[in-house]
Every structure is written in C-alpha cells, then in structure tokens.
Amino acid sequence: MTGKVTKIEKEPLDWAGRSLFHLMVLGVCLANPGCKSHPGSMFAVRNARAPVPGDISPAEAAPSPQPSIIRAASFRIEQESEGGRESGIDRDASESKVTEIEDGSEVRNQLVQLSVTPFAGVANDSADSITDLHSLIAQALSVHPRIQAARERVAALNNRVPQVTSLDDPVIGNTFWPIHDQALQTAGGRVGHQFSLAQKVPWPEKLIARGLVAQREAQVAAAEVAKAEREIVEAVQLAYYELWLADRLIEIVEENQELVGDLITIAEARYKTGGSQQDILRAEMEGDKLDDQLISLSRQKEQARADLGTLVRQPMHLMPTAFEQLDTDNIVPDLELLVAEAEQCNPSLQGLAAEIARDRAKQTLACLQQYPDFQLGLGYSIISDDQNVISPVANGHDNINFSIGVSLPIWRDKINGGVREAAHQRNSTIHLREAERDRLRGQLRRQVASAYAAKEQLELFRDRLIPKTEQTLEIATADYQGKKADFTDLIETYRELLSYQVQVARVQVTLAGTTAQIERTVGCESQRFFR
Numbered sequence: 001m002t003g004k005v006t007k008i009e010k011e012p013l014d015w016a017g018r019s020l021f022h023l024m025v026l027g028v029c030l031a032n033p034g035c036k037s038h039p040g041s042m043f044a045v046r047n048a049r050a051p052v053p054g055d056i057s058p059a060e061a062a063p064s065p066q067p068s069i070i071r072a073a074s075f076r077i078e079q080e081s082e083g084g085r086e087s088g089i090d091r092d093a094s095e096s097k098v099t100e101i102e103d104g105s106e107v108r109n110q111l112v113q114l115s116v117t118p119f120a121g122v123a124n125d126s127a128d129s130i131t132d133l134h135s136l137i138a139q140a141l142s143v144h145p146r147i148q149a150a151r152e153r154v155a156a157l158n159n160r161v162p163q164v165t166s167l168d169d170p171v172i173g174n175t176f177w178p179i180h181d182q183a184l185q186t187a188g189g190r191v192g193h194q195f196s197l198a199q200k201v202p203w204p205e206k207l208i209a210r211g212l213v214a215q216r217e218a219q220v221a222a223a224e225v226a227k228a229e230r231e232i233v234e235a236v237q238l239a240y241y242e243l244w245l246a247d248r249l250i251e252i253v254e255e256n257q258e259l260v261g262d263l264i265t266i267a268e269a270r271y272k273t274g275g276s277q278q279d280i281l282r283a284e285m286e287g288d289k290l291d292d293q294l295i296s297l298s299r300q301k302e303q304a305r306a307d308l309g310t311l312v313r314q315p316m317h318l319m320p321t322a323f324e325q326l327d328t329d330n331i332v333p334d335l336e337l338l339v340a341e342a343e344q345c346n347p348s349l350q351g352l353a354a355e356i357a358r359d360r361a362k363q364t365l366a367c368l369q370q371y372p373d374f375q376l377g378l379g380y381s382i383i384s385d386d387q388n389v390i391s392p393v394a395n396g397h398d399n400i401n402f403s404i405g406v407s408l409p410i411w412r413d414k415i416n417g418g419v420r421e422a423a424h425q426r427n428s429t430i431h432l433r434e435a436e437r438d439r440l441r442g443q444l445r446r447q448v449a450s451a452y453a454a455k456e457q458l459e460l461f462r463d464r465l466i467p468k469t470e471q472t473l474e475i476a477t478a479d480y481q482g483k484k485a486d487f488t489d490l491i492e493t494y495r496e497l498l499s500y501q502v503q504v505a506r507v508q509v510t511l512a513g514t515t516a517q518i519e520r521t522v523g524c525e526s527q528r529f530f531r
Contacts, residue, residue, distance in 0.1 A: 157218035165211040189385035189394035209365035216358030223351030237516035239308040246301035279487040345524035352433035359426035366418040377403035454511040
C-alpha cells in the first residue's frame with residue numbers, strides 16, 4: 001500500500017487521468033451490447049457511412065395504400081369535446097373491463113371469425129385472387145399498415161413498464177487533490193482520492209404506481225388497435241359491397257339489353273303492319289343508353305376493385321372480385337341486444353375505461369409525492385502517510401463510509417395541486433365516457449332505424465312494385481302489338497322496371513352496409529344480434 005501511494009504522489013495528474021479513463025471504460029462495459037448498432041450510439045457514429053440511393057428499408061419500399069373512397073365514407077365515431085351530464089357510471093365496473101383489452105388478440109379473433117351474414121355464398125374467381133369476404137377481412141387485418149402501426153405502439157408502451165419501474169442509474173465518482181500541500185488532511189494522513197457510489201431510491205410505492213400508469217397507457221393503445229381493426233373490417237365490407245353492386249348492376253343492364261332487343265323486334269313487327277319507324281329508333285336508342293351505362297358500370301367496378309385491393313394490399317393483377325347474391329332477408333337487428341353489447345365491446349368505451357383506470361393510477365402517484373425519496377451512498381478514501389502529512393499520528397489506513405439522505409417534500413402547494421389536477425382529469429374522463437356511451441346509443445338507434453327502413457323498402461320493391469310493373473309491361477306489350485297502346489307507354493313501363501331493379505340492388509347494398517356500420521359501432525361479432 002505504501003509503495004502504491006508514493007507512486008500516486010509522484011504522478012498525481014497522470015494517476016487522476018488514468019482513474020477517469022478507467023471510469024469511462026467501466027461505463028462503456030456496462031452498456032447494453034445490443035445498443036451498439038443503434039444510430040445514436042458512439043459505435044454507430046464511428047462506423048457510419050453516407051446513405052446509398054439503393055439503401056431502402058422494406059418498410060420504406062412497401063407502397064402505402066391510398067385512402068379508399070369507400071373507407072372515407074365509412075361510419076366514423078366523432079370525438080366529444082364537451083363533458084357529459086353528471087356521471088352515474090359504475091366506476092369499478094368500468095375499470096374491471098380494462099383487463100379485457102391487455103392485447104388485441106381476443107378482438108382480432110372475433111374479427112377474423114366475423115360472420116359474413118349478408119352473403120349466401122361466395123365463389124372463387126381464380127386460384128390467385130381472393131374472392132372470399134372472410135379471407136379478405138383476415139388479409140386486411142394481417143397486412144394493413146395502420147393496424148400494424150397501432151400494434152407496434154402497444155408493443156412500445158409495454159416496454160415502457162420496466163423503464164418506469166426500475167431505479168435510476170447509480171452514480172460513481174472520484175474526488176482527488178493533485179496538489180499535495182492543498183489536499184485534505186485527516187488524523188490518519190493526507191487524503192489522495194475519495195471514491196463515491198450513490199444510488200437514488202424513490203419511495204417504494206411510487207415505482208409500483210408508475211408501472212401501473214404505464215400498463216394503463218398500453219391498455220389504452222390496445223383499445224386503439226381494436227378500434228382500427230373495426231374500421232378496417234368495415235371499410236373492407238363496404239368496398240366489397242360496392243364491388244358486388246357494380247357486378248349486379250352490370251348483370252341487370254345485360255338482362256335489360258335482351259328486353260330491349262325484344263322491344264326492337266316488336267317495334268319492327270309493328271312497323272311492317274303500318275306502325276311508325278320512330279318506334280324502332282326509340283327502342284334502339286334505349287339499347288344505346290344501356291351500352292353507355294355498361295361503360296360507366298365497368299369503370300365503377302374497376303374503381304371498387306382498386307379500393308378493395310388497396311385495403312388488402314394486393315397487386316393490380318390480383319385484384320379481388322365479388323360474386324353470388326347478397327342475402328339480406330334475415331337481417332333484423334335487435335336494438336336492445338346491440339346497445340347492451342356495445343357497452344361491453346365498443347373499443348372507444350374500452351379505451352375510455354382504460355383511461356379512467358390510468359387517471360386513477362396517476363392520482364395515486366400524485367398522492368405519493370408527499371412521501372420522501374432516499375439517497376444511499378458508499379465512499380472509499382485513500383489515505384497517505386509518507387509525506388506532506390500534518391498529523392503526527394498518521395497511519396495511512398484507508399477509510400470507508402456510508403451515507404443516507406432523504407428528500408423533504410415540504411412544498412405542499414405543489415403536491416396538493418398535482419393531486420387536484422389528477423382528480424379533475426379522472427372526472428373529465430368519466431364524463432367523456434358517459435357522453436360517448438350516450439352517443440353510441442343514439443348512433444345505434446339511427447342505424448337500426450335505417451336498417452328497418454331499407455328492409456321494408458326492399459320488401460316493397462320485391463313483393464309489390466316489381467311484380468306489378470312486370471305485369472304492366474306484359475299488358476303494355478300486348479296492347480302495343482294489338483295497336484291498343486302507344487310505344488311511349490311501353491317505353492315508360494320498361495324504364496320503371498329497370499329503375500326498380502336498380503333500386504333493389506342499391507337497397508340491398510345499403511342494408512348490408514348498415515349492418516357493417518352496426519357491427520363497427522357494437523365492436524363485437526354481430527350474428528347473435530340479428531333475429
């Protein structure tokens with residue numbers, strides 16, 4: 001020990017430099033090896049190179065889907081900016097639902113298994129193109145970047161928990177006196193170096209409360225995942241229904257082309273018996289109008305396919321198609337069941353319940369600020385006794401010491417202000433949840449009313465208007481052939497029939513789309529909510 005101290009005294013500055021270097025090496029060795037390649041680390045800066053134009057990450061290379069017209073038209077839950085009426089919510093029941101949204105797995109399973117109620121059957125167009133609505137929904141949920149971004153946010157927030165529940169890094173230091181005659185003197189000799197190790201330790205319950213706040217934040221993000229998934233499912237359904245509508249309208253127009261051909265034949269036969277050639281030309285013009293509609297409908301179909309392909313991120317040559325008949329006869333929504341289940345499943349309500357639980361944890365953390373934090377320390381002093389020592393009894397024994405300190409939470413205004421802030425924030429979130437619940441109830445009432453109106457309208461067209469119009473067309477055709485009616489009456493009846501057929505297809509899509517909106521508002525599988 002004596003020889004080592006003498007060396008330190010002869011080269012104090014050099015020894016101090018080496019000790020500082022050793023401390024730096026210790027800090028580098030304690031660093032996480034997995035972070036050495038991080039762009040912000042000293043290792044990455046040392047090995048950094050200029051970016052090459054060809055260096056594109058897979059995430060940057062993947063094309064971002066353009067916003068779908070159909071998706072833009074989908075039902076959106078507005079954000080309420082004002083507080084609702086005085087809260088009567090069962091707070092414990094609200095916070096108990098938070099545990100149901102720890103991750104989005106349960107919600108995703110419900111979405112993938114979502115009942116495709118409006119379809120009686122779906123056929124495959126080709127082996128390479130997805131034509132099944134169930135498969136399209138599963139594909140969109142697995143690849144859509146918005147959902148992936150929401151899931152990554154949940155993962156990021158889950159990794160915040162170990163950060164806020166861990167202690168701060170300890171601090172190691174060295175105090176030294178390079179000038180011997182000005183160094184600190186003790187009875188045991190001259191102090192050459194004083195090493196210290198300090199650790200800040202907060203009040204134990206504070207770490208628990210911080211971790212709980214971080215967990216609740218992750219649960220709020222998980223509710224956002226469920227909300228994004230519901231929006232994507234609805235957008236896929238609406239886009240699929242629009243594609244089906246285009247196919248159905250093309251089919252109706254092609255069927256009416258045959259009817260117009262029959263009208264032309266009838267007009268030509270009437271012309272041979274003394275009728276007007278004008279009737280033939282008018283019938284041919286109706287055929288030309290149908291050709292024009294086919295062109296527009298073909299463009300509409302390709303646009304719908306593009307929107308649907310964007311949602312599922314399929315290549316242009318593999319864009320999906322829709323087939324078969326929409327089965328909307330069994331869609332009879334039960335309002336009471338829908339409202340009750342929406343209060344349990346709706347992602348917005350689940351997210352607000354998680355926010356209430358988070359605010360309660362923040363309030364607990366604010367109350368804990370009245371308790372002190374601790375500072376623990378360990379010190380080691382190197383003592384020299386061979387020269388420049390004042391004490392006649394110096395023995396050169398090194399010293400070790402321990403220290404403890406506490407913070408003094410004496411500024412009560414600051415602490416009480418934090419507690420009141422957290423309480424007001426929690427009450428605000430409770431009122432927002434009440435307002436959101438009332439809004440969802442009204443939204444479901446409107447959607448159910450729209451569904452019933454569409455169903456009644458569909459029954460009116462199918463059971464009364466179309467059969468009577470077809471009968472009228474047959475009578476008008478017979479009267480025209482018997483020279484008892486004008487060709488104008490025949491054309492008008494034909495146009496009415498075409499209009500009703502088109503309206504039936506549109507009402508079917510409206511009813512199916514309303515069902516998709518109801519499913520999104522509820523947030524759960526909808527099959528059991530329809531009688």
